[in-house]
Amino acid sequence: MRLVTFKRAGRVQYEIGALDAAGAVLDLGAVEPALRGETMLDIAGAEPAMLEKLRAAMAKAPKVEGAKLCAPIPRTPKNVFCVGKNYHEHAKEFAGSGFDGGAKDVVPPYPVVFSKPHTAIIATGEPINGDLDPTGGLDYEGELGVVIGHGGRGIAKADALKHVFGYTIVNDVTARHLQKRHSQWILGKGLDTFCPMGPAILTADEVPDPTKLVLTTWVNGEQRQKAPVADLIFDIPTLIEAISAAITLEPGDVIATGTPAGVGIGYNPPVFLKKGDVIRIEVTGIGVLENAVA
Structure with missing residues (x-):
């Protein structure tokens, strides 16, 4: 999977998504509500079962219109x-x-x-x-x-x-x-x-x-x-x-x-x-x- 951090138009909070083969941002949180409020740091440190949930969510996730890609980890734990x-x-x-x-x-x-x-x-x-x-x-x-x-x-x-x-x-x-x-x-x-x-x-x-x-x-x-x-x-x-x-x-x-x-x-x-x-x-x-x- 190609996981991304994005923002919706007019919003300031970060969200977790994925890119499809064409490069469109998929809204994983629409399928897995538990992802709302999660960051890429949370996902990186999660158990392997989380990746399976994300992969399953990709199959059903809708595209996000007007999504703005952010750095995948906008603020790293350290330098x-x-x-x-x-x-x-x-x-x-x-x-x-x-x-x-x-x-x-x-x-x-x-x-x-x-x-x-x-x-x-x-x-x-x-x-x-x-x-x-x-x-x-x-x-x-x-x-x-x-x-x-x-x-x-x-x-x-x-x-x-x-x-x-x-x-x-x-x-x-x-x-x-x-x-x-x-x-x-x-x-x-x-x-x-x-x-x-x-x-x-x-x-x-x-x-x-x-x-x-x-x-x-x-x-x-x-x-x-x-x-x-x-x-x-x-x-x-x-x-x-x-x-x-x-x-x-x-x-x-x-x-x-x-x-x-x-x-x-x-x-x-x-x-x-x-x-x-x-x-x-x-x-x-x-x-x-x-x-x-x-």
Whole structure:
């Protein structure tokens, strides 16, 4: 299932729905009244039987006219966990870009983990506020996002995928000059609107092998990135094990797993985003995350 968070026209409360094959929003709450008032965090942390109820509800659920898609998790329990330099070719292009702050290792020996605050999260279709980067170094990073279901601390790699609720798409928007200036990346990557997420969460039962997923990014219709998730340096179980070793993961926590080669700083000279540019990111089965720079 592709589960979504949406709002009805003229209303402010979030509701849980699903996307049909054509991308229309289905009103699961009309079939399962218990969903009224529930959030995606509630669903992510629920027992597996809840997914069966949602799947059954999809068959009868009516379409929602005028639904506005929101980020699938508008406010994560903690900051969004992000992983840097996690594709081999991107690690090389980043090392050669001059924006790596003098890091010694082209390919990191351990996962590079930073975070984005929830105030950075926006939905597909919402604008990225490029004016918040006064340095003119705005860049895109298409990424697969992993949504945690059953949480925990000290999760073993062998058990890690049992703790995954589903998968979404994240654009790790970055102000490159700020990223380089501050060394610690949160001030270059955590700006308001710099974490587009969505359009949906593809539940883990639909993804028996996440390494088979393929991520593709276009800017203004030009393909810039394309890579299978199998190319990750540190795979999803390794990331979950590393993060949960001392930080408790909770239902609805999101891990953005890193971006492949093809970002703006990989060009010579770098090609930064400008007002009006449209970034479109697609991951197999999840859908399309599309945002313009305002």
